[in-house]
Amino acid sequence: MRSRSVRAALAAVAGLFTLVLGAGSVLALGEGTTTFTLDNGMQVVVIPDHRAPVVTHMVWYRVGAADEPRGQSGVAHFLEHLMFKGTEKIAPGEFSRIVARHGGQDNAFTSQDYTGYFQRIAKDRLPLVMEMEADRMSNLQLSDEHVLPERDVVIEERRSRVDNEPASRFGEQLDATFYLSHPYGQPVIGWMHEIEALDREKAIAFYERYYTPNNAILIVAGDVTEQEIRPLAERIYGQIPVRAEVAPRQRPKEPPHEAAQRLTLKDPRVTTPLLRRQYIVPSYSTAEPGEAEALDLLGHILGGGTTSRLYRELVVEDQIASYAAAWYAGDYLDSGTFNFYAGALEDSTLEDVEARMDAVIADVLQNGVTEEEVELAKNSLIADTIYAVDSQARLARIFGVALTSGQTVEDVQTWPDRMERVTKDQIEDVARRYLDIRYSITGHLVGDEAEKSGNDQ
């Protein structure tokens, strides 16, 4: 869900892109972006952006939580933490301090499909961070002295971000219930009892299997050219030996969803009851041509911002919800989700909210969408993205996500153009094909009430 302030800011730039589109030019994301592959199989992507003498340097691994061995949920994220715990050359905890001493920032992130590391730094320090990142790709040194305290850090992270956040607990139980077989149902941070059983050996096994250059992507965005990056990448990353053959990423395919699921989580800390509904739908990498783009537009029409159908009906007109949104989450390797979200106002119930939401969905299935809605949605979504990529790091991240979830550089570049070509019929088709209650889970997050049966323990 996008916040309202972002939406307001976007409204200000939307006109510009309408003009650009009106002039008949084909919008391309990250124009000038090139890609090549080193001899050891590592892919390199260069995204020129000469507005300032800075670079965003990222290494992405084509591995995420959904690739974890069964029963070791959280190991991908745990390893991400441990990547800061030192090599022969760099002492534990020094990595980020060195980057900071050179005026840079760094961070890392783990999702179901990828794990990424990035630094943003002055252009002349690029070789430094490349050397450091290449070093920890093959020379990670871990001792229990640093591994075990870091596991406690992750345990605490889970405690504060999931167990103490009713909406996170809710989302976790919802996903784990929703997926019948696919590992997307397992939380990225890991189940508590499995985090507690993680150790140095499991992290190293995961590292040895997946952190090999043929499974990695280098992305450099900023004040650079391919001519500059190619020799640097060959010298620094091209020398790293392949440690493991990387098989095609085969996760269990989700079986058909045939039965509408529901779930209720009660948590005494909940003040605003929350409704969630998600449908299993194709992702950008599994959809038929045009379907994913149509789902993106459908999401925007139904629930993107305050002019969307859902917001207008539930929040503005009926005044039964404090907020309401819908969106398509399509940047996944194996499947996407189509999501609805609404908070009940004090004197309404989630049953009321759900009935209104179902009416909004039924209406779109029966009567379709309007040409005007489609145009507005296209302009808005394309503007969102163009606005977002004004940030060098966000543009780099769009390429990283795409490349680790089954898409190509070209897919990213041509996205605005493909988006433009989606028709009203295509949007109505995907709505009818995928917004079928049988493919969905509906969740209610509510405060403490008398239990229907059974006592708390």
Next chain:
Amino acid sequence: MRSRSVRAALAAVAGLFTLVLGAGSVLALGEGTTTFTLDNGMQVVVIPDHRAPVVTHMVWYRVGAADEPRGQSGVAHFLEHLMFKGTEKIAPGEFSRIVARHGGQDNAFTSQDYTGYFQRIAKDRLPLVMEMEADRMSNLQLSDEHVLPERDVVIEERRSRVDNEPASRFGEQLDATFYLSHPYGQPVIGWMHEIEALDREKAIAFYERYYTPNNAILIVAGDVTEQEIRPLAERIYGQIPVRAEVAPRQRPKEPPHEAAQRLTLKDPRVTTPLLRRQYIVPSYSTAEPGEAEALDLLGHILGGGTTSRLYRELVVEDQIASYAAAWYAGDYLDSGTFNFYAGALEDSTLEDVEARMDAVIADVLQNGVTEEEVELAKNSLIADTIYAVDSQARLARIFGVALTSGQTVEDVQTWPDRMERVTKDQIEDVARRYLDIRYSITGHLVGDEAEKSGNDQ
């Protein structure tokens, strides 16, 4: 659920066991049963039963569907089929024909926790079936010529037993939704798209990893003694080399269930709408002492047969259900389930049935059970089992299930005695501890109605 005819038959023998118990003797199941282990690690169990000169010969492997590699659901069951496809000595399909020519019967079965093979045959043919079973434990020969047609057989089996049976589809979606992480959520027969991808290599890999004598249990019941069996077992099975070290069976531990789940499957073929509820509870092998026995008794009191609370209230008094039952399923390695089941009569809805069922559960939580109910449940359950083990094959099977799901020969033998010692308080304790809606899924199987949202495809 037990059928009414079985219950009627049991009623006829129950008196006998009351007498036996009244005399103060300790009932033991399978008295005279002994166990020993061969040098290669294969366990042997001998269950003497001299009523007739026949034997039941079984080999059980400590491996089932829950041990399958991710994405290869159905491979345990597929391999079970392929075990009849020949060795160097025995041509494909000949195994069962040889057994039949010698007047015997044979079969095989696969569950989440075990895979078993058995023959019932005249005592003097025991060495023959032992030789044949030992032969296929290490000499299985598979060619695509036999593997691929057998895969079609399994595909057809799935089609007829699951896809064409609304109640089976329902059960499959229910279990896959219910388990948040544990492989018990995957169907033993396998998902269709994963069965279709099974092949000779996957079956052989599973065979090589798990069909090794140190992972197997030989059970011989019938007109034999340990003195007779020991040299036979040593000669025939003791010579089989260990092919793989068998690690402890570690399946992912199920995370806490915190949110009550619901699911509705619509199928036009449904004539009697069906209600199911299951709670996740400990199994015999994971429960604290006495808990599993108490859950068994609670199941019987709530829904075991026509004198149970559920049947009396829903079927006899309210006449809103055509049948209603509850039971504890506890013979699992990692966790058990506590189950409710009811069919709605034509002029009632599942919502009515569920409300009545919830009232029955709430009543037992609030007001407990009576001493008389406890005594009746003990007599009935113990009689059930004693009656069942009048069948040599069923007694052997009880040992096989127990030994492959974390219990011991002694656990089986002392079960009636432990059952006798369960108190009313213990039953009320497990009810309050485990019949909490947060640990449950509730499923509705209904016929074709107008869909709430979305069209069929």
